[in-house]
Amino acid sequence: MAPQKRKDSILSGLKKCPTGIKGLDEITEGGLPRGRPTLICGSAGCGKTLLAMEFITRGITEFNEPGVFMAFEENADELAVNVASLGIDVKELIRQKKLAVDYVHIERSEIEETGEYDLEGLFVRLGNMIDSIGAKRVVLDTIEALFAGLPNEAILRAELRRLFRWLKTKKVTAIITGEQGDKHLTRHGLEEYVSDCVIFLDHRLINQVATRRLRVIKYRGSKHGTNEYPTLIDETGLSVMPISSLGLTYPVSAVRVSTGIPRLDTMFGGKGYFRGTSVLVSGTAGSGKTSVVTAFADSICGKGGKCLYLSFEESPDQIIRNMGSIGFDLGKWVKKGLMKFRSVRPTMFGLETHLVSIHKLVEDFQPTAVVVDPVTNLSSIGDTDEVKAMMMRIIDFLKNKQITAVFTSLSSGSSDFEQSEVGISSLMDTWILLRNIETDGERNRLLYILKSRGMAHSNQVREFVLSDNGIALQDVYIGSGTVLTGSARMAQEAKDRSQEFLDNQTSEHRQLELRQQHLAIDAQIAVLKAQSEGIQKEMKRLSANGRQKNEMLHQQKEDISRIRKAD
Amino acid sequence: MKTKKSGKKQWELRLYVAGQTDRAVTAFANLKKICEEHLAGQYSIEVIDLLKNPKLARGDQIVAIPTLVRKLPEPVRKIIGDLSNTQRVLVGLDLRERT
Numbered sequence: 001m002a003p004q005k006r007k008d009s010i011l012s013g014l015k016k017c018p019t020g021i022k023g024l025d026e027i028t029e030g031g032l033p034r035g036r037p038t039l040i041c042g043s044a045g046c047g048k049t050l051l052a053m054e055f056i057t058r059g060i061t062e063f064n065e066p067g068v069f070m071a072f073e074e075n076a077d078e079l080a081v082n083v084a085s086l087g088i089d090v091k092e093l094i095r096q097k098k099l100a101v102d103y104v105h106i107e108r109s110e111i112e113e114t115g116e117y118d119l120e121g122l123f124v125r126l127g128n129m130i131d132s133i134g135a136k137r138v139v140l141d142t143i144e145a146l147f148a149g150l151p152n153e154a155i156l157r158a159e160l161r162r163l164f165r166w167l168k169t170k171k172v173t174a175i176i177t178g179e180q181g182d183k184h185l186t187r188h189g190l191e192e193y194v195s196d197c198v199i200f201l202d203h204r205l206i207n208q209v210a211t212r213r214l215r216v217i218k219y220r221g222s223k224h225g226t227n228e229y230p231t232l233i234d235e236t237g238l239s240v241m242p243i244s245s246l247g248l249t250y251p252v253s254a255v256r257v258s259t260g261i262p263r264l265d266t267m268f269g270g271k272g273y274f275r276g277t278s279v280l281v282s283g284t285a286g287s288g289k290t291s292v293v294t295a296f297a298d299s300i301c302g303k304g305g306k307c308l309y310l311s312f313e314e315s316p317d318q319i320i321r322n323m324g325s326i327g328f329d330l331g332k333w334v335k336k337g338l339m340k341f342r343s344v345r346p347t348m349f350g351l352e353t354h355l356v357s358i359h360k361l362v363e364d365f366q367p368t369a370v371v372v373d374p375v376t377n378l379s380s381i382g383d384t385d386e387v388k389a390m391m392m393r394i395i396d397f398l399k400n401k402q403i404t405a406v407f408t409s410l411s412s413g414s415s416d417f418e419q420s421e422v423g424i425s426s427l428m429d430t431w432i433l434l435r436n437i438e439t440d441g442e443r444n445r446l447l448y449i450l451k452s453r454g455m456a457h458s459n460q461v462r463e464f465v466l467s468d469n470g471i472a473l474q475d476v477y478i479g480s481g482t483v484l485t486g487s488a489r490m491a492q493e494a495k496d497r498s499q500e501f502l503d504n505q506t507s508e509h510r511q512l513e514l515r516q517q518h519l520a521i522d523a524q525i526a527v528l529k530a531q532s533e534g535i536q537k538e539m540k541r542l543s544a545n546g547r548q549k550n551e552m553l554h555q556q557k558e559d560i561s562r563i564r565k566a567d
Numbered sequence: 568m569k570t571k572k573s574g575k576k577q578w579e580l581r582l583y584v585a586g587q588t589d590r591a592v593t594a595f596a597n598l599k600k601i602c603e604e605h606l607a608g609q610y611s612i613e614v615i616d617l618l619k620n621p622k623l624a625r626g627d628q629i630v631a632i633p634t635l636v637r638k639l640p641e642p643v644r645k646i647i648g649d650l651s652n653t654q655r656v657l658v659g660l661d662l663r664e665r666t
Contacts, residue, residue, distance in 0.1 A: 102625060104628065104630060105628050106628065106630055110642075110643065110644055110645050111645045111646070111647060112644065112645070112646045112647070112655055112656070112658060112659030113646075113647055113648050113655070114646055114647070114648040114649070114650050114651060114652040114655040114656050114659065115594075115597075115648035115649040115650060115651035115652055116590055116648055116649045116651070117590070117631045117632060117633060117634075117647045117648040117649065118590075118631065118632055119630055119631055119632070120585040120617070120631075120632035121583065121585070121617060121624050121629035121630045121631055121632045121634065122630045123585075124585055124617040124618065124621045124624050124629075124632075125621065125624045125625060125629075125630075127621070128621035128622065128624075146630070149630075150630070150631065150647075
């Protein structure tokens with residue numbers, strides 16, 4: 001059995017120690033190498049200490065693994081205060097004997113060096129803490145401070161090497177933090193000693209906006225994500241966004257979701273969008289983009305779904321008020337907890353931070369649909385490529401979660417309408433275009449579907465009418481070779497109606513005329529008939545008279561001859 | 568392993584070691600010699616073995632071993648190493664001006 005067991009453990013590879021930090025365990029495929037030291041390096045303020053502290057406290061609260069925190073820069077009280085803002089009660093953990101904190105401080109000016117020495121004191125202190133609480137996790141933050149305190153670098157290096165070896169024999173998973181150096185990853189080349197896993201934290205300014213990133217530089221004996229991952233520090237601690245590791249392998253759904261506008265549903269084959277797809281609603285300013293997405297959000301909430309509304313332009317109250325004017329009461333969904341707004345200016349923080357915070361919001365709120373209004377505002381904090389990369393991550397992430405995402409995009413009036421500004425159109429499954437057209441002194445809104453992957457959709461242009469009762473789509477006037485909208489359409493329709501009326505009248509008149517003619521002819525026929533009957537009678541009378549005359553003549557003749565007594 | 572010298576105890580010294588290592592023994596011998604030469608009758612030496620009392624390492628912020636701590640007279644001073652360089656020990660104890 002024993003050899004079999006060993007074989008298993010070899011095959012299963014390196015044992016991992018989960019950090020409990022959002023995203024980091026996904027990137028490292030399970031956590032830090034168990035029983036080995038990991039180096040976390042980065043410049044000042046990049047979150048090294050926070051990551052290390054979370055590793056310890058989450059180890060205690062989530063994995064029941066006691067931990068030791070050896071601080072070289074802050075004392076226990078300072079540390080407690082610094083992490084209290086994250087809801088970590090260091091003092092309580094210490095009282096429960098789950099956490100041991102030691103502050104190692106060396107004042108160079110107090111120290112005189114004479115002859116050989118080693119760092120056994122440090123080993124004793126660390127060993128004592130580990131043994132007293134049965135620690136499984138150890139943090140040394142920032143051990144390089146020793147280089148400032150102790151003059152003999154040769155001894156120090158030898159002792160550090162011994163320390164890391166010793167930590168391995170103690171079977172603790174350790175995090176060693178180190179300040180970023182000029183030539184090396186750390187100022188004193190700690191990566192030379194800690195070579196099992198190296199994680200680099202970065203904190204840089206782009207366009208005056210701070211962006212945090214995390215990268216796993218090496219991880220001996222394990223696969224790991226190699227990209228730079230956006231990182232966020234907020235009130236719940238550090239979170240890493242592993243999203244760029246997603247592939248194009250998301251599940252697809254044949255389920256349809258209503259657009260919230262009945263006639264628009266009709267245009268999408270009568271059913272609406274596919275669930276879990278990305279929809280772009282683009283148009284110029286004031287073309288009704290927000291209204292279209294609001295209709296969708298309202299319909300989602302109306303069916304009991306949850307909608308996350310990310311606004312980069314308007315405050316929640318403003319959106320609720322404005323959408324109230326076209327008959328959408330979003331306030332009630334917010335009260336019911338079905339709708340959640342998040343309004344921030346894009347310039348609040350960097351793209352990555354937006355990405356991570358959206359990621360977190362979605363994880364926490366678990367919406368069925370997400371609205372981003374408008375996505376084009378993000379271009380103010382990054383160039384097109386960056387925004388596109390970010391959009392790609394968001395879309396992949398949402399698609400993986402089967403969340404329908406609707407984005408609005410503001411296209412500038414002058415440019416080509418079919419050129420979406422951030423170049424994200426190819427990422428979208430469905431694209432609805434809104435246009436303003438100006439004719440005869442008025443602007444009218446037009447709506448049409450530019451593309452919709454995987455479904456038969458209408459190719460017709462519809463007029464998009466906003467009223468107190470909501471959104472209506474109307475057929476545009478198509479006739480005599482022109483397309484008319486708005487009052488022009490109404491005028492033309494009125495004109496058509498009157499023309500029709502006139503036409504109808506004329507034909508009725510004509511019918512009457514003909515009927516009268518017909519009657520006149522009938523009358524004539526009757527007269528002629530009477531005449532002909534008269535003639536016939538006359539003819540009969542005449543022929544009867546002739547016969548009588550003949551008879552009378554014959555009678556007369558006979559009478560005369562009788563009188564004459566002729567024979 | 569406590570060693571005390573009678574007389575005026577103006578000098579209170581602590582020697583931190585971790586086990587009876589050669590270096591610890593050397594350090595103690597060196598310290599004794601220096602004290603006898605320069606502080607005869609006015610010092611006390613307390614040797615603390617951290618293997619027996621590991622918790623004591625925190626109080627005096629002991630990292631290097633051996634470490635000699637001058638508790639009195641104040642200010643506190645620390646001298647690390649096996650105390651083989653007498654000149655530097657004397658400087659460290661403020662018995663000689665820094666050069």
